[in-house]
Amino acid sequence: MQALALRLSSGAFIPRVRWRLRTPMFVLAWALFNAVAYHVPLYLFGIEHLDVASWGAGVTLLTLFVLVAAMTALFTGVVSLIVPRLVKPLCMVMAIANAIALYFVVTYGVVLDETMMGNAFNTNTAEAAGLFHPWMLVYAFCLGIVPCWVLLQVEVTRTPFFKRLVMPIAVGVFTLCWAYGASQSWLWIDKHAKHLGGMVLPWSYVVNAGRYLAGKAAPHERKLLPAAHFVSNEKKVVFLVIGESARAQNFSLYGYGRQTNPAVAKAGATVFRKARSCATYTTASLECILAHQEPGARAMWEPLTSYLQRHGVDVIWRTNNAGEPAMDVRHFERLGDLKAGCTGEACDYDEGLLRGIEARIAASDQQRILVVFHLEGSHGPAYNVRYPPRFNVFTPVCASVQLHQCSSDELINAYDNTIVYTDFVVGQAIDVLKGLQGYSTSLIYVSDHGESLGEYNLYLHGTPWTIAPDVQKEIPLIVWDSSAPHSNANTTLTVEGAFSHANVFHSVMGAFGMRSDIFEPELDLFSAAALRPAMAPSPVAGGNSSPTPASAGGPSPTRQR
Numbered sequence: 001m002q003a004l005a006l007r008l009s010s011g012a013f014i015p016r017v018r019w020r021l022r023t024p025m026f027v028l029a030w031a032l033f034n035a036v037a038y039h040v041p042l043y044l045f046g047i048e049h050l051d052v053a054s055w056g057a058g059v060t061l062l063t064l065f066v067l068v069a070a071m072t073a074l075f076t077g078v079v080s081l082i083v084p085r086l087v088k089p090l091c092m093v094m095a096i097a098n099a100i101a102l103y104f105v106v107t108y109g110v111v112l113d114e115t116m117m118g119n120a121f122n123t124n125t126a127e128a129a130g131l132f133h134p135w136m137l138v139y140a141f142c143l144g145i146v147p148c149w150v151l152l153q154v155e156v157t158r159t160p161f162f163k164r165l166v167m168p169i170a171v172g173v174f175t176l177c178w179a180y181g182a183s184q185s186w187l188w189i190d191k192h193a194k195h196l197g198g199m200v201l202p203w204s205y206v207v208n209a210g211r212y213l214a215g216k217a218a219p220h221e222r223k224l225l226p227a228a229h230f231v232s233n234e235k236k237v238v239f240l241v242i243g244e245s246a247r248a249q250n251f252s253l254y255g256y257g258r259q260t261n262p263a264v265a266k267a268g269a270t271v272f273r274k275a276r277s278c279a280t281y282t283t284a285s286l287e288c289i290l291a292h293q294e295p296g297a298r299a300m301w302e303p304l305t306s307y308l309q310r311h312g313v314d315v316i317w318r319t320n321n322a323g324e325p326a327m328d329v330r331h332f333e334r335l336g337d338l339k340a341g342c343t344g345e346a347c348d349y350d351e352g353l354l355r356g357i358e359a360r361i362a363a364s365d366q367q368r369i370l371v372v373f374h375l376e377g378s379h380g381p382a383y384n385v386r387y388p389p390r391f392n393v394f395t396p397v398c399a400s401v402q403l404h405q406c407s408s409d410e411l412i413n414a415y416d417n418t419i420v421y422t423d424f425v426v427g428q429a430i431d432v433l434k435g436l437q438g439y440s441t442s443l444i445y446v447s448d449h450g451e452s453l454g455e456y457n458l459y460l461h462g463t464p465w466t467i468a469p470d471v472q473k474e475i476p477l478i479v480w481d482s483s484a485p486h487s488n489a490n491t492t493l494t495v496e497g498a499f500s501h502a503n504v505f506h507s508v509m510g511a512f513g514m515r516s517d518i519f520e521p522e523l524d525l526f527s528a529a530a531l532r533p534a535m536a537p538s539p540v541a542g543g544n545s546s547p548t549p550a551s552a553g554g555p556s557p558t559r560q561r
Contacts, residue, residue, distance in 0.1 A: 023080045023087065023159040024167035030091045031073035034201070035065055037143060038098040041105050042068070042199040049192065060185040063178065068200055070175040075203075077168035081161070088156055092148045098201045099144035103136050107402060108381070108459040109452075111198030115281050116462045117209040130382040133401045194464050222302045222326070225292065225518055228311050232513030235367045237436060239429050239443040240508065242289060243422055244282070244321055244377030245461055247450030248275065248474045250412075250419050253492060258394070260419040263427025264445075267480060268487040272525060275477035275499040277449040281462040282323040285448035286374075288501040290325065292518050304505050305329050305372065313512065314366035318353040319374035345388045350375045350425045357432060361439075368512050375425065378418035378451060380460045383411075387421035394420075403459045411453055430480050434488070441482045442511040442526060446504055447475040477503070479525050481511075499525075 021029065046064055050057035080087045104110050179186075189196065198204050248254045253261045253271045278288035290303035302310075306328040309315045317324070320335040338355050339347045346352055353373045361369055376386055381401040384392075394413035398406035406414075426445050433441035450472040452458040461472050477499050486493055503523045509515070510524030521527055 018153040020155045020157050022157050023084060023164050024077070026087065026154065026156045027073055027076045027080055027167060028171075030076060031069045033147070034072045034094065034098070035069040037147070038102050038201045039065075039068055039199070041102070042196065045192075045195065045199065050188070056184055059182050060188055063182045063185045063189070064196070066175060066178050070171055071200070071203060073171045074168050074175075077164070077171065080164050081168070084156070084158075084164070088151055088154070092151055094202050095147040095151070096140065096144040097205070099139045099142075100136065101201055101205050102143065103139040104131075105199060107133075107135070107404065109457045110460070110462065111195055111464055111467070112201075112204035113194065113198045113208050113464050115212075115279070115284070115464065116198070117205060118212045118281065118283060121209075121212065130385070131401055135402060195467055198464070221300070222306070223300050224310070225301055225307050226516045228307070228509075228514050228516035228519075230311075230368075230513050231515055233367070234513070235439045236512055237361060237369045237371070237433065237439045237441045238508055238511045239433060239441075240370065240372045240504070241426055241429055241443065241445040242286070242321075242372065242374045243445060243447035243476070244375055244379045245449065245451040246378050246419060246422060246447035246476055247471050248273075248447075248476045249450075249471055250416055251476050253478070253494075254476065258416055260416055261423045262420075263423045264430070264478060264480075265492055266490045267427055267430045268484065268489050268491060269430070269478050269480040270484065270486075270493040270495060270525075272477040272479070272495050272497065272499045272503075274497060275446070275475050275503075276473050277447070277475045278501045280449045280465060280468045280472045282321070282448050283325070285501065286323055287325050289446065289448070289504050290327070291502075292505045293502075303327050304508060305370070308368075308370055308508070308512070308514075311514070312366060313368045313370055314364045315370045315372070316357075316360065317372045317374070318357075319372075320350050320353055320376040321374045321379070324374065345390075349386075349388055350377065350422070351428060354425070354428055354432060358436070361436065370508065370512075373425075373429065375422060377422050377447070378415060380415075380451065383414035383418050386418045391417055391421045391424065393417055403454065404457075408454060415451070415453055426478070433480070433482065443480040444504060444507055444525070445476065445478045446501065450474055477525075479507070481526055 042064060043061060046057075046061050050060055052058075076087060076090065079090060101112060105112065110116055198208075250256050250258075251261055252259050253265060253269075254273065277285050279285045287303070290305060292301065292304070292307075303325055305315050305317060309329050314331075315329040316331040316333070317327070317329055318333045318335070318338065335348075335352050338352055342352065342355060347355070350373075353375070357371060361371070379386060381403050384397045384399050394416050396410050397414035397417065398410040399414075400406055403411055426443075430443055433443055449461050450470075451461050452463070452469060452471055455469055455471060458469065461468075463469070463472055465473075481487060484493075503525050506520050506523035507525040509519050510521065510526050
């Protein structure tokens with residue numbers, strides 16, 4: 001103990017200072033390191049979108065470097081003027097945060113804009129765990145912990161205020177002069193500003209996180225919609241099934257080469273082509289789905305669910321997802337709430353949301369019932385865990401959250417299996433509606449947004465709308481109605497047109513025979529007007545209305561590698 005006390009008193013366990021730098025030099029060194037170590041994706045984006053053989057491309061790339069270094073130097077320099085002791089701890093925090101942010105930028109090609117930061121804040125624990133991979137620790141150690149250790153070896157010596165003031169002024173003047181001299185670069189930078197801004201660390205996630213939180217903190221008063229009345233007294237049940245990350249391109253009902261929709265294809269549904277989401281991330285899309293008008297003013301008004309509940313409709317919301325807006329409904333149930341006493345693999349997946357729904361409908365004392373199923377669907381990156389093993393139809397599958405390390409075939413196989421499973425769940429929901437006695441029944445299936453599977457080196461979703469590829473915007477929109485002539489036939493009706501999330505609100509109103517000043521009948525998917533444009537029935541071979549995986553001994557979609 002005496003020896004240990006002597007070592008402590010002598011400072012043996014205190015990191016030895018190896019370098020001494022004045023504050024301005026420390027700030028400049030950190031700014032240059034930050035611009036080099038954490039911005040390779042930024043420069044690669046520039047190389048990819050510039051004519052690298054030209055002189056102008058070199059100037060533009062240097063301009064990006066100067067801007068990144070200058071932003072860091074100016075901010076850190078201002079901090080050094082106010083609280084000099086905070087400079088080194090601030091740089092250490094930046095190193096850790098930048099390393100983690102860089103992992104996601106490199107791995108999934110994400111752009112850290114306001115919407116992406118909103119996605120981050122709305123990610124629950126299970127989703128966050130699904131994003132973890134050991135490579136994240138490698139990034140955190142090599143680009144976070146190691147730089148922090150180096151920073152600990154540096155002593156930032158006291159520097160007079162005037163000398164600390166000179167540095168940010170000099171950097172500002174130099175940057176302005178450079179910007180003037182490299183003015184030919186600004187047109188290209190302005191054109192790609194949205195993408196570039198989402199890759200500048202740490203400012204992309206710091207500023208955009210602040211913007212998101214400020215917007216969320218601002219009061220959003222929900223105004224009541226105009227009073228409504230019903231033109232029909234029939235007993236009615238409507239299912240609204242909201243998918244997750246399902247893109248139309250991978251639905252066989254939309255022309256995809258693989259059979260990914262065997263259940264719905266045989267259920268007598270109507271498929272609406274050329275449907276688009278209003279956003280590329282869940283929270284905004286859910287707002288749109290439940291809104292009666294264009295997204296710009298959606299937050300001012302109560303959502304569909306609250307509107308129906310206020311007018312005597314029994315609203316039941318069942319979810320295996322997250323991101324729902326504030327709503328006034330009596331019955332909000334998560335999958336975990338429905339699992340009590342449940343046994344079998346179905347309890348842990350989307351089909352568990354259907355558990356006991358017939359009994360719940362029978363117990364309702366209302367003649368109009370809306371049931372919303374918010375599926376986990378095709379939520380990435382761990383597509384292979386979104387469905388029970390018996391739906392492992394296309395093999396081999398990508399079993400890693402490092403999607404770029406999987407082959408394209410493995411990634412698409414895993415994703416397509418999620419679509420087959422979602423199709424099964426929707427088919428089961430339609431079967432429930434077909435079995436209800438004494439009710440007129442309808443179903444709407446719509447996805448919140450699409451998904452990128454490596455196209456343009458992008459993965460997942462949430463890319464800013466202006467630069468997002470069509471696969472993140474084009475979604476499936478399918479309805480089934482018990483009164484439709486083909487509702488019990490092995491026939492799918494295809495409707496060409498232009499459809500979107502805007503159709504959902506008015507279609508649910510139309511299904512319930514609900515009318516008010518805000519009702520727009522031309523958006524009602526169940527109306528004859530909506531079905532009129534270019535209808536084409538698509539007969540389907542007979543068979544069971546649910547997919548039968550090979551393990552069950554029945555026919556299955558062709559396995560592809």
